[in-house]
Each structure stands twice: as structure tokens, then as C-alpha cells.
Amino acid sequence: MLKSKVFEITVTSSYYSLLLPESIINPFLEKKIRRVKAVASFEGKELIFHAAIQKRNGNYYMMFGKRYQKELGIFPNDYFRLQLFEDDSKYGVDMPDEMNAVLSSDPEAQQIFESFTAGKKRGLIYGISRYKNSQMRIDKSILICENLKRGIRDSRILLKSF
Secondary structure, eight states: OOBOOOEEEEBOTTSSEEEEOHHHHHHHHHTTOOEEEEEEEETTEEEEEEEEOEEETTEEEEEOOHHHHHHHTOOTTOEEEEEEEEOOSSSSSOOOHHHHHHHHTOHHHHHHHHTSOHHHHHHHHHHHHTOOSHHHHHHHHHHHHHHHHTTOOOTTTTTSOO
16 A cells, blocks of 8 residues: 655645645656545644545645644644555545445445445535434435435435435
8 A cells, every 4th residue: 555754744825725745646646546545643633534636736735624624733834744645445535334334224225326426425425424423324324315215316405304
């Protein structure tokens, strides 16, 4: 599995992205790896997250939202340590156990879910992951399955009751 060395980085002036050094990401780009798992650390705190390497204006960036900054306890201009790993997860993000169990128990809904693009699958997984309560993740996963079987494919309304 490909991994980078640990390096120091800070949030860019846009406050939500990281400007990645080409020397660090070139091995990933050479292997056409755009999705990575990252480990960020700052003052004894560690955060593991999934991200995409994105090219903008000739530079490579990774999103690092306010939620991650708050969780790690960093502010603009703080430097923290980061290490990138080849993302070997099935969906490019960790699926909550509850959602995995619900989909596994409903082959029809799982087949529909698997027919979606990788980005749409990740979006639905993120939608379930945001709930802190396990029972809520189960309930929302069931709701997604029921809506998929009803023919609803619009991500904006898959989590709504009808």
C-alpha cells in the first residue's frame, strides 16, 4: 500500500483546503490514485479522514473543512502534521456498520445502491455517517432502502419520509 512521508501543512487562505506539495503526491498521481486516506495530527490529537486529490489552477488540493479543523483544534495559520495513504476502502469512505447491515439485509436496495456512481454512494454514506446516534443511522438506512425500492433516486430526497 502506497503511503507518503509525514509532512507539515497548513490550511490555505480559502480556509477549507490544503495545498499539497507535488513531491508528496506525485507517487499517488503516477499510480492514478486520487482518493486517499489521511491522518492529521496536532498537539496530541489525531484525525483520520478520506479525501480526494483535486487539481485547480495547476496546483493540487485536498478539502479540509471546518468540521475537521474544529475536531483537530486548529486555526488558520496553524501548521499540523499530515500523512497520506492509498485508500483501499470499497467506497472511498468508511461505511457505517449500521448502513452496511441494513443494505446487506435488503438485496434489492443493495443492488440499486451498487448501481450508483462512486460519488453518489459516498454522498449517501456521508449522509448516514453524520448521525451520531446508532439507532438514527439504522432508521435512516432503512428509509434510504425503502425509498430506493420506491424508485426514488434523487439524493436530496432519499432521506425524506413519504
